[in-house]
Amino acid sequence: MHASAEPNATLVTIVTEAVLESRLTRDLTACGARGWTITDARGHGPRNRRASELEGGNIRLETLVTDAVATSIMDVLSREYFPSYAVAAWTSAVTVTRVERYS
Amino acid sequence: MHASAEPNATLVTIVTEAVLESRLTRDLTACGARGWTITDARGHGPRNRRASELEGGNIRLETLVTDAVATSIMDVLSREYFPSYAVAAWTSAVTVTRVERYS
Amino acid sequence: MHASAEPNATLVTIVTEAVLESRLTRDLTACGARGWTITDARGHGPRNRRASELEGGNIRLETLVTDAVATSIMDVLSREYFPSYAVAAWTSAVTVTRVERYS
Amino acid sequence: MDLTSTLGLALENLTSPPVLAFAIGIIAVLLKADLRLPDAAYQAISMYLLLAIGLKGGVALRESSPADIVAPALIAVLLGVLIPIAAFGLLRLLTRLSAVDRGALAAHYGSTSLVTFTAALVFLEAAGIAFEGYVATLLTLLEIPGIIVGLLLARRGQQVRARSSQSPASQRRIDWESLREVLTAKSVLLLVGGLLIGVITGPAGYARTEPFFGALFTGVLTLFLLEMGALAGRRLPDVRTAGPGLLAFAVVFPVIAGCAGVLGGALGGMSPGGAAVLGVLCASASYIAAPAAVRLALPDANPGYYLTASLGITFPFNLIIGIPLYVAIAQAIA
Amino acid sequence: MDLTSTLGLALENLTSPPVLAFAIGIIAVLLKADLRLPDAAYQAISMYLLLAIGLKGGVALRESSPADIVAPALIAVLLGVLIPIAAFGLLRLLTRLSAVDRGALAAHYGSTSLVTFTAALVFLEAAGIAFEGYVATLLTLLEIPGIIVGLLLARRGQQVRARSSQSPASQRRIDWESLREVLTAKSVLLLVGGLLIGVITGPAGYARTEPFFGALFTGVLTLFLLEMGALAGRRLPDVRTAGPGLLAFAVVFPVIAGCAGVLGGALGGMSPGGAAVLGVLCASASYIAAPAAVRLALPDANPGYYLTASLGITFPFNLIIGIPLYVAIAQAIA
Amino acid sequence: MDLTSTLGLALENLTSPPVLAFAIGIIAVLLKADLRLPDAAYQAISMYLLLAIGLKGGVALRESSPADIVAPALIAVLLGVLIPIAAFGLLRLLTRLSAVDRGALAAHYGSTSLVTFTAALVFLEAAGIAFEGYVATLLTLLEIPGIIVGLLLARRGQQVRARSSQSPASQRRIDWESLREVLTAKSVLLLVGGLLIGVITGPAGYARTEPFFGALFTGVLTLFLLEMGALAGRRLPDVRTAGPGLLAFAVVFPVIAGCAGVLGGALGGMSPGGAAVLGVLCASASYIAAPAAVRLALPDANPGYYLTASLGITFPFNLIIGIPLYVAIAQAIA
Ligand SMILES: Nc1ncnc2c1ncn2[C@@H]1O[C@H](COP(=O)(O)O)[C@@H](O)[C@H]1O
Ligand SMILES: Nc1ncnc2c1ncn2[C@@H]1O[C@H](COP(=O)(O)O)[C@@H](O)[C@H]1O
Ligand SMILES: Nc1ncnc2c1ncn2[C@@H]1O[C@H](COP(=O)(O)O)[C@@H](O)[C@H]1O
Ligand code: NA
Ligand code: NA
Numbered sequence A, B, C: 001m002h003a004s005a006e007p008n009a010t011l012v013t014i015v016t017e018a019v020l021e022s023r024l025t026r027d028l029t030a031c032g033a034r035g036w037t038i039t040d041a042r043g044h045g046p047r048n049r050r051a052s053e054l055e056g057g058n059i060r061l062e063t064l065v066t067d068a069v070a071t072s073i074m075d076v077l078s079r080e081y082f083p084s085y086a087v088a089a090w091t092s093a094v095t096v097t098r099v100e101r102y103s
Numbered sequence D, E, F: 001m002d003l004t005s006t007l008g009l010a011l012e013n014l015t016s017p018p019v020l021a022f023a024i025g026i027i028a029v030l031l032k033a034d035l036r037l038p039d040a041a042y043q044a045i046s047m048y049l050l051l052a053i054g055l056k057g058g059v060a061l062r063e064s065s066p067a068d069i070v071a072p073a074l075i076a077v078l079l080g081v082l083i084p085i086a087a088f089g090l091l092r093l094l095t096r097l098s099a100v101d102r103g104a105l106a107a108h109y110g111s112t113s114l115v116t117f118t119a120a121l122v123f124l125e126a127a128g129i130a131f132e133g134y135v136a137t138l139l140t141l142l143e144i145p146g147i148i149v150g151l152l153l154a155r156r157g158q159q160v161r162a163r164s165s166q167s168p169a170s171q172r173r174i175d176w177e178s179l180r181e182v183l184t185a186k187s188v189l190l191l192v193g194g195l196l197i198g199v200i201t202g203p204a205g206y207a208r209t210e211p212f213f214g215a216l217f218t219g220v221l222t223l224f225l226l227e228m229g230a231l232a233g234r235r236l237p238d239v240r241t242a243g244p245g246l247l248a249f250a251v252v253f254p255v256i257a258g259c260a261g262v263l264g265g266a267l268g269g270m271s272p273g274g275a276a277v278l279g280v281l282c283a284s285a286s287y288i289a290a291p292a293a294v295r296l297a298l299p300d301a302n303p304g305y306y307l308t309a310s311l312g313i314t315f316p317f318n319l320i321i322g323i324p325l326y327v328a329i330a331q332a333i334a
């Protein structure tokens, strides 16, 4: 393993339609996430059915959470977002120093 | 291992000159990528030779693919992009739930 | 392991206040980083005390470095940035092809 | 009003810079070029148009007596409720779309299009036809109700179906909190805000901002319609898949709703110009507020239907044919 | 000058489009709506305002004899040094804030607010009150010194405390390199650049750019104040936590500094209009350059104090009450 | 035309707001400050300038008889082919650059610079010198051919070398698909679109958009040249490394090509003003379309050469000295 230290947190990355931003952050908070970082993005995917481009394209949201919170976020996404909206989401193992901030 | 589950997909991240966007996405499609997410970016690198800043700086592209597609993308980058253009690229192991969407 | 190859570099991701951009890149260079990629971002965190929104929100900076450089970056962050500024930072293990560019 | 002057109006509209810019925007898409404005410019110009319309409307509103406005305002709200219901019904006749898709379309046609309204004002001013200053108030009144009626129609349709099929998706409740954010969006506030500023500051205060909010208006709209042409043009490939029923709806319904609006305006005692503007408001379909609200509240509705109909067909139709048509009808009636 | 005309000035200010737009921006925040301009538009409009002020000031500067400017310029620089010292002292009386927080606030009140200045010019022009063309020069002179004095005051306070407590954070030195970047920022360069262009090109050259830099000015400011209202409004919830001492400071200190400015202007031989502008410059608190510099140099200072005071209280106070007040005082003195 | 009036022209140019703003932009870079516009504003203003030029040109085009345009148009296309060939040849004499780098430079000097053209129009209008309305058509005709000729010259040079050295990079084919996207870019479409709108709508339609597209033009250009100064200034450090040969080329070649353009215009029957504009078109080097196309098609060409020459040297040279020079020559010839 080549990283500075063993992974001790999970990074969940979610790409979805910009119109969902406020609903998504509310859902993340409910799952236990205490922070997130958002950038504006554009993209292309296998489905490509979406609302007006007028509202801007996608957002790319990252949230650093515990494993348990990550699992509950992926559950909410699977249940509430995947069936109806344009979403891509993935998790990865990362290392943080102030782990108490993210749990 | 601390992620929600074992990694089951590869995330390829490519940072390059904005003027290459359409050529790059065509090449990714040819390699088998079925989706990608792009954000506008700026940067600094060891080479730093590039086209007009007028055309905007860099793009940062992420594509979630299978291991095989990732390998073929890195091959194309090494052959067609690294020699002549400003590019930084890396891959990492990530976990997705709807793995069939990315293969 | 599912990535194209074993990890051979460390990706440090830093999210912080936009007003710190030039100071941060100077510090990264001093730590040995030879390149970085920046995107504009917005976010929410457990502290949320920051300068004027007038100066724009956050930046999200990524730098691909060796393990040793990553450690020294995290040290500088812990000493100089964490106590006073809004920062989130994490490291992860990634795979690059032209490893000499990043060390 | 005779045919010659109607054709004259139509020709004047067709050769005006805003409509020509719209055509160039569409042609650019066909040539695979991208004439879109940067997103920030698009947002800033939208805000400018809304504030300018509000301001000018507010200054004019000072001169209207409240008594003059009551009837047109009530008629507008009534139309805002009836039009989506009529759309929902007509779509059942013309198409085989599901209740959700019909509700989504009803929400779009029940609401209004800022740019179509703006183009109508510019057209009337160029043609020297007077209209009431309070039409900006009617725009504000008509923006939201139609969307809510459309969503409720879709929801009712879903529940009827759900009772038999028990599909879990249809059990989901509307997320009113998210919807509130969409519906109290910038547009209503900027219009109302502009109206208030105009009413309070009056002609003297307005005069100093006129070079910005007044003189530039047609030019800015021209630049903006380039972008709208690009947006509409990107919807054109989907027109083929929309089916003949939806296509017919997107052309016929605006005319019906437009006539209803003109008639309502005339009954409410408005001048021909004002009645024509109410007609345009009724005929136009929303392409900003409604899509965002529908995407959140009715994720199963297909954007391929509602965006294509409102932005790809009805918007160009109104811009090119509808506006002079409703003006001609209003002049004939009055 | 009698009370009637003072009230007339106040009313004219309150019903002007820029001030009304500011109010709408605040109200929108209370309604949880977001009327903010896209960031790129905000930046571009700021650059436009700075260049336009510089240009116009430069053209007027040609007509001033250097002798007329020397006294007001010296007085302005003196005020730029004294005002932050006075603020630092008054804050010690009124609040229990630490030296760092008081220094941070001193830096803000020692500097100036472009938009308050702009609004004052627009107000004077609307009221038909003349002022010296070189006031833009005074704006430039006053922007930076106050910030540096404020930072030094904070630093001295920190060192005094550090000698006893030995806290490591207070040993950190100011990062002058980063600060230089902040302080030689766009604003000073655009102002000075505009002044130079104006001086060299003169009335003839300016005339061709007047439709852009002159005629649009009030309208653009109106659009911009919508955004400023949104920014100020977002600070309002923090006002409660700021404490009565800071609140009092944010209202009382502008009046004191404003009177000092008016007096200084009158002593320097300026017209009532010009003295009023110098009063506005002294009374206004920076909300761009100072926050950025303070954030870098004094990270331990709480933005909740300095942003709330400068942007949430003093800015609206000056815009609504301060400007006509300083004008009335200047007219009374002269 | 005598020397006095030539110097008068030069001075008038040097003291005009656009040129002064350009100088401020350069100076800001030397002071390590950043006066750049946000990217979205840069894009939006570019679109505005292109549309405005097209529109005005189109309105004027209505008055021209097609017969008048044929000769200048043919001459323009001819120059568009000959100029890059001449540049390619002269670079072989003056420098030791590779064929690829010379081809890249030829592509830049074969194409044109929108902002230089715009500045020339503003200069002529300020000086009260008439020019043909169809010059915007010539701009459109000259933008693309020179780029393609330059790329082909570079490619031929590469293949000649490749036949002996067998380097794999030179086997790569030009990616015409990507190039098509770059070359059918916004600029040509906006110009042609604007021309069409202008031709169709005519003076009456244009009049209503004139406050936006006409009156603001010089002011907007002034703001824009601030940014162009920043861009050019950022290239200046590279001038030292460019070598004396390239430096000489970047100053001498514009004068040669400018004279060719003026002569061609005069032979084609254009007025002195019109011939001067054709001279400016020939003398100017592209800094948008050409760099993007060259970066894609000739990745091995060094941007340090072509951007520095076109943006860092030739652009300021034309703006400050070239434009009045070509006008003076045109007036002397005619
Ligand atoms: N394989 C992928 N890699 C990265 N991003 C993706 C991928 N597939 C989809 N996306 C992103 O997810 C969004 C929604 O995808 P879709 O639901 O297929 O339209 C796209 O617009 C992309 O931004
Ligand atoms: N070590 C690095 N970490 C992250 N991004 C990098 C790194 N090196 C280069 N880049 C990005 O890749 C782009 C091209 O690098 P270069 O080819 O060296 O100019 C830069 O502009 C950066 O955005
Ligand atoms: N858990 C998290 N995941 C991702 N980004 C975060 C997280 N917490 C904080 N951030 C980012 O770091 C910035 C500063 O956080 P804070 O210091 O808590 O205000 C926020 O504005 C976010 O952009
Ligand atoms: Na409607
Ligand atoms: Na002050």
Ligand code: NA
Residues within 6 Å of the ligand: F083, F108, F109, F110, F111, F112, F113, F257, F281, F282, F283, F284, F285, F286
């Ligand atoms: Na040329």
